[in-house]
Amino acid sequence: MPVNSSHREEVPDLPNRLGIEGIEFIEYATSRPQALGQVLERMGFRPVARHRSREVTLYRQGSMNLVVNANPDDARVSATVDGHPVLSAVALRVRDALQAHRRCLELGAWAVASHAQAMELHIPAIHGPGASRFYFVDRWQEFSIYDIDFTPIPTVDPHPPAVAGLGYFGVVQYIGCDRAADWIAYYEHMFDFRLLPDEERFGILPKGKLMRSPCGRFLWQLIEPDAGLEHDATPECLQRIGFGTPDVGAAVAALKARGVEFVESHRLHPEDRGALTRTALESVAFELVHQDA
Template sequence: MSLNKVDREAVPEMPNRLGLSGIEFIEYATSRPQALGQVLENMGFRPVARHRSREVTLYRQGAMNLVVNANPDDARVSGTVDGQPVISAVAFRVQDALKAHNRCMELGAWSVGSHAQAMELHIPAIHGPGGSRFYFVDRWQEFLIYDIDFKPIPTVDPNPPALAGMSYFGVVQYIGAARSADWQTYYEHMFDFSSIPDEERFGILPKGKLMKSPCGTFLWQLVEPDVWMDGDDSPECLQRMGFGVPNVAEAVAALKARGVEFVESTQLHPEDRGALTRNTLGSVAFELVHK
């Protein structure tokens, strides 16, 4: 039995043992939902549905779902400082949510207890950095998780178009000093992410370590504190999300027309490779990246 050269040197595909297939939603926890909602609407999101039993609102534009959790009984909401919103969860699309959750548990993840009430959907989850959660969602094609737990807002378009063609590009996570290797191992081990070489950079803040999801649809950026920030004891957390756009300059112009302000300096030119919005509400910023 012989193998030709092509078979012998075939490059195996990246493993994707959880069946990851993108981001289903990103969640903010906040005690100031109206203020955060205004920021999101300036970025092109629209409120399309409200949770049936909790103070939770679903925002959407294009293929992006974004959840604002202001439920006072949620410890992640009551634990926010000075009302500053925090990214409290990322939901991954998977082929089988229960299998994905069980595999992560076998690999050492900590499960999140279910708080689903009667007639509510249970979404399996594990603990993430800084008190955040990683959810696993397998209802993202014919049926959606929002069909059960949310009521559509009347007269609102349930599928508003994406402003300037925006879509989820990635998530920036702040980590502790000298913790890059630990977190890289975690994402490789738990989710089959792979590291991107340092010479391959995206966006406008070329810091930290970049990793790619096994489905190839989004990136994860791990950023340590600067060396000169001795004694930096800020907690590890999911810091901000990045949006991919076909044309950064056009997206910046469209957002500026809606009142969004961008960071501009001699080192940072928004119309080049990407752009960063100014911090609002003390903690909310977004990055635009050329797709």
């Protein structure tokens, strides 16, 4: 009797014990929010809401939420050097935020103290690389965290379309020398990320180690300093955001028309696989990566 080959083997799902379902928002900390806002707007983001009690602005395009934190009472903002923006947080969508937070603490993560004021949401978080944080968000479907803590900016479209289909593809993290094994173990242990084979690469900067989230919705890239360099001035930190797009060439053309400049040299130039924006404000760069729609 013919047998449907797809049922011959039941391949088990990869573990996803936190119930991760993608990225809810990525946060920059800066004491120069207007300058960073100009960079983000050239990339297609629009300011759509402001926090009710803090100097925090929500930017959005398509499915992506990006938060600019300029709250002077936040140590991550006051610690920025010369106001250069830093990637200060990634918020993960999870099934149950408190349960995910509790599990991470049981696995050895360090909790971030909550500073939520009256009538504000408590968003549980743990410490990440450098001074960054990982937040856990379970209000992202019918109701969202922005419904409570943010006030919409009048006359602004709350859901501006994405430029050339841009969406979050992943995050690049700089790590110390010989630290890849430690960080791989951390992400496997804490979040159930999976290390990809070295031959499985995306974009035009195929360095370091690449890991996939258990939900398969985004990637995490770990990059050590170049071999032979005795010292690297860059500490361990979240370095840049990767955006996926179904047409890198169209995205590059659209962003160039908006004033975005790209790195182009004999070693690196925009092509079908990906592109890299020139660094703005001494620290802000974005990578474009081909991603099927």
